[in-house]
Amino acid sequence: MLIDEHNIPSPDIVELPYHALIGFVAQNQGVSYLPSIMVEKINYKSVVFLPLQGTPLKREMYLYANDENTLKKLKRQFNY
Incomplete structure (x- = not known):
């Protein structure tokens, strides 16, 4: 890990x-990573967004429904 390589204590x-x-x-309380869909729609004072290149990060998406019938219909629409 990068913080280990530089002897930086692990943050909360x-x-x-x-x-x-x-x-x-x-408010200078930390750093974060965000999905591109969030960053593309936000311009926040004093916050600089840097795109991460060549990262293994990915997002898994899940489909939820309140009942089985709705879920079946959605599954057909998504060809699942």
Whole structure:
């Protein structure tokens, strides 16, 4: 890990909603990574967004429904 290579103590991990994370970073309370879909729609004072290149990061998406009938219909629409 990069922090281990530079003898930096591991920071506390805080989980927040995306909009709260950006405010947290703007107040110099930490750093975060965000999905591109969030960053493309936000311009936040004093926060610099740097795209990560060549990373193995990916996002797995899941489909949820409140009942089996709705889920079956959605599955057909998504050709699942």
